[in-house]
Amino acid sequence: MPTSHLPHYLSEEILLHPENRDFPPFDPVRLLGTVFEPTKGCSVCILTDFDEPAELIKDFNYLSHEGFPVQKKAHEAFYLALKNGALEALGMSGGEMFAYKCTNGSNLDLADEVWDTAGNKLSLDADIYPKYDIILCLSTFSATAPLTAKCKEFGFRGATMHGVNDVILNSGLTVDYNEVSADAERIRLAMNKADEVEIDFALEDGRILTAWLGLDGQEAQKSHGLCKGEKPDVANLPAGEVYFVPTDARGHFPMKYEDGTLGVLTVENRNIIKSELIEGDQATIDAHNARLQDDPMTGTLGELGFGTQVLPVSYSDIQDEKVLGTCHLATGRDDHLGGDIVPEMFKKHENSTHDDILFAPHKTPNFKIKQVRMKRGDQQEIIIEDFRPSRYIMDALASARD
Template sequence: MSSAYPQFPEFSLSRLLTTVFAPKGGERVAILIDLPDPRGVRDFAFLSDPAFPIQRKAYEVFYEGLKNGGLAELNFKGGDFFAYEITGGSNLDMSDEAYAPSGAKLSLAKDVYPNYDLILCVSTYSATAPLTAFAKQYGFRGATLHGLNDIILQTGLAVDYNEVSRQAEKLRLGMTKADRFEIDYEFAGRKATLVLETAKQEAQKSHGLCRGPEADIANLPAGEIYYVPAGAEGQFPMCYEDGTLGLMDVSGGRIKKATLIQGNAETIEEHNAKLQSDPVTGELGELGFGTQVLPVSGRDIQDEKVLGTLHVATGRSDHLGGKLTPDKFAVAKNATHDDILFSPEKTPGVVIPEVRMVRDGKTVVVIENFRPAPYLQALLN
């Protein structure tokens, strides 16, 4: 591990679950995974397939960890394991059909959600939005840990979430009730600026603590300050999965059009077709800032929590307190919440010289070239 990072303690399942949930004793816990065919959970057959490293971590770290002493140590009950069908997109609604290792076919709504106090979802795609809705409906707490890998286990899940919460609160207090944020971009010899209106809303934090009494879902690793934008105008670059770079034109809080900068023209054409047929897919539903000093994991779930990075997201926002719910999309499979992360590793061709916060008539720089500006540094000291 680079000396630039703090010394991380050895991962402890007991410490993580104790810190995050503050167990009350006697709570029933379940583990969910996603598989292309959830019947592959029968007799844990998926473990023989190298295509499922995330699901293997769910079994080895959480299931075996609980069964081999964790349940007794934490005074939990259950530790049961279930699989549902992979959704294919970030925060898409989950199928109700699930399977147990016995081969039994179950209903999540009838057999799982009402019968467990804590649900841990270790999956390929994030299930935070749907599980947040179900948690409120059925009264359970839980955590989503999509994309789990060894780096995340050794760093982002090994930290003390009491300290993560304290640091996040310092930044939240220093950034809350902002009027707007202005983000400058430089890329491919061009410049652009995106302005996101936050309308003096109370900044929220993802800090990893989910101690009740209210039903809630923690997204782990945690560590960010976020807003649901009230509006957005301007332009910003977006790197697509195939490496294509496009310029997004934003007005009225939504991406209206994508223009090819470099790469595959078909990728841009497909995006524009989606924006035209289902306009809410372009809605900017989140602005987030990382709060932790962590190594890059190769997974956005951790890498967007790194101090100095920022992300905007398109689509569904109801799990963050926004108004864009799945029923407002023209096509169900489009009802995703997709984070667009800007960091030196994720977007090496994009530079962010400055991010400015405007609050009460004053403008202050919060990020410079993917590093916290003096204003943020002072908040953390």
């Protein structure tokens, strides 16, 4: 089928300017009804995080304080919506909100203590996980990994939406997740059972760095936003991603640190072994190298992911890593992705994070993805060029459409 038959959101115009895509208004009933079908008879709650949860969640005390943008969105967009008609429309019960102590790290296990809005101290294992069928977690740091482990133990379904902001509420959480799932599946099949992927990065100084990732013909997985039926599962929203758990990796790739420092990372046997300064603060590079020396597991590559949606930049990685034409690597634990890196393998609990490294035009303007290539048996395909999906991927997205 020609790509001219693609929906408007996959047109050349919108691919170049995703900020011009039209999105429907945010509707929690539509979102939750689509993601969690069926919802009738289910009980639901909201989790959020604070450094001082007991004090701030009581009587929603945090609403009168400066800051806490994610937690305020949890109250405004979900708590109030559930209490003001969404519960009834969805045939659900509950709607309570609870707060746990902020982990201060991506995908670190949660402490068991949790507080309700009356100030009562409760237990996640005893009072929350067994009681609720659906748990929505809107937090500062991602809780996808720990909640994925807990849902298998306690049988609930859930969604994690860390870092949610207005852009995400008005774009990535308004789309039709049946369409998102179908597009993710088309790309998943196009990359399924890949043997290896190579990524070329073009630096401003003219150098080309290449990272090779061995995938051993594994089944590609997708983050597609649907938790339908009764099977325990946790969706990471916004969704829209195809991902692999690397079995091996080598080569080099660039890294832009939070302070803007740029480094080149050397990878051997799936592990980042050192960082070297391109520009910025040498102390940032030294601190990373010291961490790699102290706990080598922090440099183990646990994920290779590709965005599958056409969405505007939100400046929050939870959405921006789902954008078509971007890719990301992640270091650290990957047990929630079906990988073999578990928290017990790290020297310190606070090191057992899952940290994404996103390559996207707004995130890494100092270098670009020149090309991503996939090899599957004798088949070799270009996947991304200059942050744009290749013809092979666009043809896959056009497949099986009426």
